[in-house]
Amino acid sequence: MTAERYRRILQVVAAIPPGRVMSYGEVARRAGFPRGARLAAAALRGANEPGLPWHRVVRADGRIALAPGSPAFREQARRLRAEGWTLRGTRLARDRTLRDPDLDRALWGPD
DNA sequence: ATATTGACCCGGA
DNA sequence: CTCCGGGCCAATA
Numbered sequence: 001m002t003a004e005r006y007r008r009i010l011q012v013v014a015a016i017p018p019g020r021v022m023s024y025g026e027v028a029r030r031a032g033f034p035r036g037a038r039l040a041a042a043a044l045r046g047a048n049e050p051g052l053p054w055h056r057v058v059r060a061d062g063r064i065a066l067a068p069g070s071p072a073f074r075e076q077a078r079r080l081r082a083e084g085w086t087l088r089g090t091r092l093a094r095d096r097t098l099r100d101p102d103l104d105r106a107l108w109g110p111d
Numbered sequence: 112a113t114a115t116t117g118a119c120c121c122g123g124a
Numbered sequence: 125c126t127c128c129g130g131g132c133c134a135a136t137a
Contacts, residue, residue: 002134024119037119038133045118046135057118065118072118 006043008032013044016056019083021092023060041065055079062092 009031016022024044028036037060044054055076059065064080066073068090077087086093 005134028119033133035120035132036134038117039119041118042134054118059118060120067118076118 005031005033005036005039006046009036009040009043010047010049010052013040013054013057014049014052016053018053019085021056021058021062021080021085024057024065025060027057056083058092062094063090064092 009027012027012031013022022030023037024040025037028034028040031040033039040057044057047054057065064073064076064087066076073090080092081087
C-alpha cells in the first residue's frame with residue numbers, strides 16, 4: 001500500500017537530527033526505496049504532521065526544491081537558517097559545521 | 112486505460 | 125551557470 005510507503009518515508013524524515021539535511025533520494029533510499037526520490041517528494045507534499053522536520057529535506061545538489069520566492073520556500077529557508085545554515089541564493093552553502101556525512105559525500109565528495 | 116504532472120536525480124553538453 | 129534527455133514512480137486528470 002502506498003500509505004505504508006509514505007509512513008516509512010516520513011519516519012526517516014522525522015529522524016533527521018536538527019542542523020542536518022538529507023536529499024529526497026537519500027530519504028527514499030534509507031526508507032527502502034532505492035529509486036523513490038519522487039516518492040519521498042510526494043510523501044512530503046501530502047503530509048502535514050505537526051513536528052515533522054520537512055525543511056531538512058533538500059535536493060541532491062543542495063538546493064531547496066520548493067518554488068523560489070514562494071511562502072513555502074521562504075519558510076524552509078527561514079527554518080534552515082535558524083538551524084545554522086547559510087543560504088547562497090536558493091542553495092545551501094557548504095560552510096556548515098554540523099553536516100551530514102552522507103549528503104556531503106554526495107554533494108562535494110570526501111574532504 | 113492513457114496522459115500529464117511533480118517539493119527528484121544524473122550525466123553530458 | 126543553464127539546458128537536455130532519459131529514468132523514475134505515485135497522484136491526478
